[in-house]
Amino acid sequence: MEKFFASCPRGLEALLVEDLAACGARDITTLPGGAHFCGDWASCYAANLHSRIATRIVWRVADGAYAREDDIYQLALAVPWSRLFVAERTIRVDVTAVKSPLKSLEFITLRIKDAVCDRFRQEANARPSVDTRTPDVRISAFLTADRCTLYVDTSGAPLYQRGLRQKSVEAPLKENLAAGILRLSGWQPGTPLLDPMCGSGTFLLEAAQRALNVAPGARREFGFMRLSGFDAAAWTKLLAAARAAELPAAPAQLFGADRDPVAVRAALANLDRAGLLDAVELITEDVLDVAAPASAGVMIANPPYGERLSELEDLAAFYPQLGSALKRNFAGWNCYFFTADTRMPKLMRLSPSRKTPLFNGALECRLYEFKMVAGSNRPA
Numbered sequence: 531m532e533k534f535f536a537s538c539p540r541g542l543e544a545l546l547v548e549d550l551a552a553c554g555a556r557d558i559t560t561l562p563g564g565a566h567f568c569g570d571w572a573s574c575y576a577a578n579l580h581s582r583i584a585t586r587i588v589w590r591v592a593d594g595a596y597a598r599e600d601d602i603y604q605l606a607l608a609v610p611w612s613r614l615f616v617a618e619r620t621i622r623v624d625v626t627a628v629k630s631p632l633k634s635l636e637f638i639t640l641r642i643k644d645a646v647c648d649r650f651r652q653e654a655n656a657r658p659s660v661d662t663r664t665p666d667v668r669i670s671a672f673l674t675a676d677r678c679t680l681y682v683d684t685s686g687a688p689l690y691q692r693g694l695r696q697k698s699v700e701a702p703l704k705e706n707l708a709a710g711i712l713r714l715s716g717w718q719p720g721t722p723l724l725d726p727m728c729g730s731g732t733f734l735l736e737a738a739q740r741a742l743n744v745a746p747g748a749r750r751e752f753g754f755m756r757l758s759g760f761d762a763a764a765w766t767k768l769l770a771a772a773r774a775a776e777l778p779a780a781p782a783q784l785f786g787a788d789r790d791p792v793a794v795r796a797a798l799a800n801l802d803r804a805g806l807l808d809a810v811e812l813i814t815e816d817v818l819d820v821a822a823p824a825s826a827g828v829m830i831a832n833p834p835y836g837e838r839l840s841e842l843e844d845l846a847a848f849y850p851q852l853g854s855a856l857k858r859n860f861a862g863w864n865c866y867f868f869t870a871d872t873r874m875p876k877l878m879r880l881s882p883s884r885k886t887p888l889f890n891g892a893l894e895c896r897l898y899e900f901k902m903v904a905g906s907n908r909p910a
Contacts, residue, residue, distance in 0.1 A: 531556070533590040534574055535681065537564040538583050541888035542710040549581035574684055575754065575765050579747040579772060582709035582736065584689050588670060588681035596678045599632060599641055602671070605678055606645030612653040614682060615757050620661035621646060627673035642671055642680070666756045686753035693750035694735055694804040703832055703868075705746070707890060708732045711897055712740070714886055715828055715866045719782065722827030724863075726817040728786035731797030731810075733830050738806040741782040745772040749804075779808040785823045789816040818855045826862040835870045846877055853878030856902055865900045872896065 534555075538546040543560040550558050550565060554573035559566045564585075569577075577587055591614065594605045623643045625635045632638060646669065647657040658667070668683035690705040703711075712733065717723055719741040725733045739746060748769065754760055788794050794814045801807040811823070817831070833852075834845065856865055856878075867874060870893050875882050884899040 531568045531570060532574070533566070533568055534577075534587055534684070535564055535566050535590065536577065536581070536587045537585045539563075539585065539704065539707045539710060539889055541886065542583050542707070545710050545713050546581070546583045549583050550577055553577040553580055571754075571759070571761060572764055572768070575752075575761075575768055578685055578689065578752050578754065579745050579768060581689065582740075582746050583706050583713075584685075585704075585706055586683060586685045586688055588683050588685075590679060591682050592678075592680040594678060595676055596673075597676070599638055602638055602673075602678050603641040603645045606642045606671075606680060607649055609646075609649065609680065610653070611646050611649050613758060615658075615667050617650050617654050617656035617658050619658050619666035619756055620664075621658045621667050621669060622660065622662050622665035623669045623671070625671045625673065629675040630673040631675065632673070638671065638673070642669065666753075668753065682753075682757070684752065684754040684757075686751060686756075689747065691750070692735075692739075692746050692804075694800060694806075702730050703732045703890070705732060705736060707888070708832075709736045709740075709746070710888070711830060711866065711868055712736055714897060715830055715864070715899075717828040717830070722783040722785065722824035724785045724787070724820070724823060724827060724829045725831055726787045726815075726820045726829065727831045727833055728788045728797050728812070729793050729832070731786060731800050731812075733832070734784055734786045734797065734810050734812075735800060735804060735806065737784050738779075738782060738801065738804070738809040741784065741809055742777045742779060742806065743775050744806075745775075748772050748776075779806055781811070782809040783824065783827075784810040786810060786812045787815040787817070787820045789814065818851055820855075820859070822860050822863060827864075829860060829863055829865040830868075831866070832868045833871075833874075842871075845871060846873070849874055849877035850879060853880050856880070856900065860902045863902050865902055867898045867900070868895060869898070870895045874898065875900075 540563045546565050547558050550567050553576035555567035555569045557568040592605050592609050596602050623639050625639045650657045670681045672679045692705055723737050791814050801810055880900050882898040883901050886897040888895050
């Protein structure tokens with residue numbers, strides 16, 4: 531059994547645990563922004579392939595106490611790196627720390643790189659080159675006040691990069707955060723889903739993949755493929771099973787709209803590239819004018835947050851109109867809005883039935899749930 535750590539957007543840890551358990555992970559323990567777990571390499575491959583929530587999955591290769599920089603060098607030097615990957619692979623080292631007494635993370639990064647190269651020279655009379663942009667192997671260190679843990683990345687590019695998106699508009703949501711919001715809404719394939727502010731289509735892409743049973747990692751490569759212990763036969767079998775379970779693209783009661791025709795064209799291009807276009811209906815329409823495509827369903831939207839004063843004033847004028855449009859057009863729908871603007875429910879004159887704290891990167895946000903009935907949603 532190997533030891534791994536999976537990271538995820540903060541607030542989605544419980545959903546990450548569900549994903550990891552479904553892939554055969556054991557001894558799962560959560561902390562803010564991720565979960566430690568044990569498993570064999572098949573469970574690591576499966577988690578990379580199937581988890582819609584994980585950001586990255588890393589393999590723990592060393593852990594030890596430290597008091598100074600040289601302790602970390604010695605910890606890294608003790609790892610048999612040449613058994614993990616060949617010297618021809620390029621590497622990158624990243625260091626993060628919480629309450630570490632050491633002054634320079636840049637110096638620690640350099641010392642870990644030196645240790646990796648020194649160990650390679652001892653064992654293979656060769657050393658890997660550094661590539662900070664597109665490395666073959668990513669090595670990371672996490673420092674607490676007195677312990678250092680070393681990891682090797684198994685994911686490569688972050689797992690929210692599904693290999694599907696071609697075009698984006700300003701500030702798109704990360705795909706794993708969008709997938710988590712879909713799960714938190716309770717939406718299930720077969721239920722009508724509408725994103726009336728769809729942008730480049732992230733929610734729709736994630737929903738279409740679920741509706742057609744497309745594994746999120748089925749169209750991309752992973753870091754574990756470049757490690758020496760990679761079991762190509764096991765991976766080929768796993769990937770073949772995932773692709774055999776996919777459903778052909780067909781209408782799936784997924785609907786999107788945006789008032790910006792550029793955004794709609796971007797969403798169309800992304801869905802087309804992903805082979806999911808037939809599952810989704812898209813129109814160019816303002817959210818205030820969109821008609822409900824069914825008598826009941828789930829609406830999910832990520833409205834603009836507003837950063838400048840003029841934007842905040844525009845949103846303050848927009849929210850009451852949005853609240854009125856929801857009451858007028860979407861009785862019987864469950865509506866979810868993901869935003870960092872805590873003024874939103876009050877200005878919409880609606881009372882959320884639930885609000886879930888989530889983080890978009892470092893930005894604290896809320897997922898507001900409004901169960902729409904005819905007339906006001908406020909209690910008497």
